[in-house]
Amino acid sequence: MNVESFQTAAAAGGVSDRLLDAAGITIDRLPMLHVIFDRVATYCADGLRHMSASPSYFSVSNIESGRIGDILEDYESNAVAAMYHASDWDTRILVGFDRDFVFTMIEVLFGADGSEPPVDDERGFSNIEMKVAQALFEEAGKAVQAAFAPISRTQLKLERTETRMDFAIIGRRNNLAVVAKLLIQALGRGGEMFVIIPQSALSPMRQSLAHVVSGDVATADPRWSKQMQSEVSRTSVSLKAVLEERTVDLGDVAAFEIGQVLELQATPRTQVRLECNGQALFRCQLGQSQGAYMLKVEDVIDEDQEFIDDLASD
Template identity: 70%
Template sequence: MVATHTDSRTISDKLLDAGGISVDRLPMLHVAFDRMATHCADSLRQMSASPAYFSLSNIESARIGDVLEDYEANAIAAVFHAPEWDSRILVGFDRDFIFSMVEVLFGADGAEPPIDEERPFSNIEINIAQAIFERIAKVLQVSFGSQSESAFKFERIETRMDFAIIGRRNNLSVVAKFLLQALNRGGEMFIIIPQSALSPVRETLSHAMSGDASPRDPRWARQIQSEIQRTEMQVRAILEERLIDLRDVTEFKVGQVLELQATPRSRVKLECRGQPLFWCQLGQSDGSYTVKVDDYIDEDQEFIDDILSR
């Protein structure tokens, strides 16, 4: 196997990302989200006379698709672009959040019982959500300002979670959930950040502000790095993948030939631990098959291209 492009840091980051980020190792992420809860309350206080309180309830790692399924038909989401992170993030409000904010912004006193019905969101409710999302863009920039100077540009609103695309649905993400309390009722706001988006600021997020951390032992660090680099990893070269009905699979027989659409000119996908790494070219050398590394795999771009080709 011949590699025409080498970037050990990029490859090692991809392999580490495949295992997911431990939010417990990013103490400054908690600080940023706590700061966000405070700024959200301050920002909404300028829009209404009744106070609204935000509190951070949970931070966890989860797959994007699993989170969106929990809010299907029960939330409004907005896509934000973070240029410096080269990624998009998702902010959403559940149904109770929207209904509570409508009453707060229109001067209700909480005497009426909460709305308890499942129906499509009205234009007024969507417009109110958009007005809040536009304020959230500024709150995000301030909350993460000490870790990153990235702006967060509001792009669009989605009421169907199937269209709330910020990456592959099986990609890992960091999910923060906030509770809203207003007029003796509440709701939930959630933020989904792809773990790949946090890679540029991971080191900053991992450093606590206190100076109580133990000094790093460079000799021990070198030994750990040496052991990790000697770890054996299994690499797979995939010439073609296709979807087959279970009925067809049950009818497979010994000696049956499965025709492939791939040719010697087809690109080969090289992956490790289920993480796509490179596109390669198939070849031969001394009677053995070879793959020549051609280019890195941009998963987000591949996902968008796949959607557009359908």
């Protein structure tokens, strides 16, 4: 290919990209966006588990495209929004909570049980409500950042929060953007969280977003994993020590009488099998200490190997 042909092809590619950007992103052609925002919902729910006793459920309500100004107009006087700088994308994105979301989270985080009627007030947000929203924005930013990481990594830095959507500026108001709306349910009430990303930030990822990554697995939250491990480790279990087992006929069992003595073939040196929930775990030695029976673990039981050994001996 000569230089002139290369320049012509490059120019054609640039024109096609500009035409695609001008036409806007078609959500149906970017199925990976739904996977990403499902992750955002999961990460937000996991993050709130560490902050409240009552469970909160997040779900993706809708993902659509539109003009930034038109999107924000729907939330005017009814939401609080946070602007984040995405350094690697060279853009800013916006995350917002509507009034019902903030009031619901106040009740969840301060231990309400849902017995009180929901707040129905058009007043401005109080200082406490704004501080709670700030803490929730920190969690939401981490969730969005983690959800996009397999496609395009970037650091999201929270710059400021606004209650007037006129000041929630992440680009020209007539620029195209994608907005994802997530619903929260807790204590029998709910609210809406929304994420607005300029289409100019998503255009470079278009090819990656056009295909769902097979075998894609969300990264585990290390805090949740640690808490799970801690709770499982503290779970109480019952252990059973089996000194001897014998097979008898049902007729012999029916003939048992009160006071009858059943002789065992076991001796003080017979190994005891330690079981949990019907699963053999260890071979132990029976002993005594301070007037009580005790077991000393001597070996781990491999039931699969024992089964193979029994077949070989037969």
